[in-house]
Amino acid sequence: MGLLDGKVAVVTGAGGGIGREHALALAREGARVVVNDLGGARDGAGSGKAMADQVVEEIEKAGGEAAPSYDDVATVEGGQRIVQTAVDRFGKLDVLVNNAGILRDKTLAKMTEDQWDVVVAVHLKGTYCVTQPAFLHMKERGEGGVIINTSSTSGLNGNFGQCNYGAAKAGIAGFTRCLALEGQRYGIRAFALAPVATTRLTEDLAMFQDESFAGKMDPAHIAPLVVFLASDLAKELTNRTFFVGGGRIAEMKVVTAPGSTKTEEGGLWHPDEIAARLDEILLPE
Numbered sequence: 001m002g003l004l005d006g007k008v009a010v011v012t013g014a015g016g017g018i019g020r021e022h023a024l025a026l027a028r029e030g031a032r033v034v035v036n037d038l039g040g041a042r043d044g045a046g047s048g049k050a051m052a053d054q055v056v057e058e059i060e061k062a063g064g065e066a067a068p069s070y071d072d073v074a075t076v077e078g079g080q081r082i083v084q085t086a087v088d089r090f091g092k093l094d095v096l097v098n099n100a101g102i103l104r105d106k107t108l109a110k111m112t113e114d115q116w117d118v119v120v121a122v123h124l125k126g127t128y129c130v131t132q133p134a135f136l137h138m139k140e141r142g143e144g145g146v147i148i149n150t151s152s153t154s155g156l157n158g159n160f161g162q163c164n165y166g167a168a169k170a171g172i173a174g175f176t177r178c179l180a181l182e183g184q185r186y187g188i189r190a191f192a193l194a195p196v197a198t199t200r201l202t203e204d205l206a207m208f209q210d211e212s213f214a215g216k217m218d219p220a221h222i223a224p225l226v227v228f229l230a231s232d233l234a235k236e237l238t239n240r241t242f243f244v245g246g247g248r249i250a251e252m253k254v255v256t257a258p259g260s261t262k263t264e265e266g267g268l269w270h271p272d273e274i275a276a277r278l279d280e281i282l283l284p285e
């Protein structure tokens, strides 16, 4: 008995890295999986079928069921085709993992419009493009569903040289919180992940050169959380964001300080009063 017997899952960007591990782990637990990957280079250039085909083959060799999809998550038509592949091949969709991603790292001072647009298109618009048809399908079917989106500490905490990527990833976290609220009445649960793993996307980044990372950031470490969230073990959970990587899993949250409320003068603060009462307004360091 698998935790996901009878379920159908889509994983975008599942031809390598973290997404491949998600697809293999979901299939091991009995889900039938659509393995989506555009098959391009690390920066999003080009496309091909080999990456998705290889993971489908791996799943089938291990006794699971999978179907490939080569569509681009960054277009509305691509998103619709990805969801349609699940419906055509396996009759329905229960679990969507939005994972596809690219990098075009540059400091803001050097960033071109194209580097901004393409990163926002794949990550943020891509999450919208695949989620909307999946959400509509789940809503119409009336049996709930699970949508797991991929954010990043780069967006939630900030990272040097990634204003485009960080903006898109913080947007995905906000999208997920709104989606979770809208999905509640239909039993559609939504989560965001901030994973850390050594993949072709990250192997060159400075923080991944650190010795404390070596050998500890296996992309396989992310998938158990995805399986848990997709399964009935997490049926009471929704609207959560998790850091996950190197053996650590930790919820992340936006926090608001108790703050300070002025009641005199109609609540209108003077800038010098704000300066004087900063310790009441700010969160402790």
Ligand code: NAD
Binding pocket: 012, 013, 014, 015, 016, 017, 018, 019, 036, 037, 038, 039, 040, 041, 042, 044, 051, 071, 072, 073, 074, 099, 100, 101, 102, 122, 126, 150, 151, 152, 153, 194, 195, 196, 197, 198, 199, 200, 201, 202, 219
């Ligand atoms: P990866 O490059 O190994 O995997 C990303 C996959 O997405 C690739 O196989 C690529 O072909 C595919 N892809 C890219 N554009 C696509 C498109 N338009 N349509 C369909 N597929 C497309 O990188 P990864 O590290 O496994 O990243 C997976 C996700 O995790 C990404 O969203 C990434 O931003 C996020 N993430 C990774 C880390 C990390 O430490 N590796 C940290 C934070 C967030």
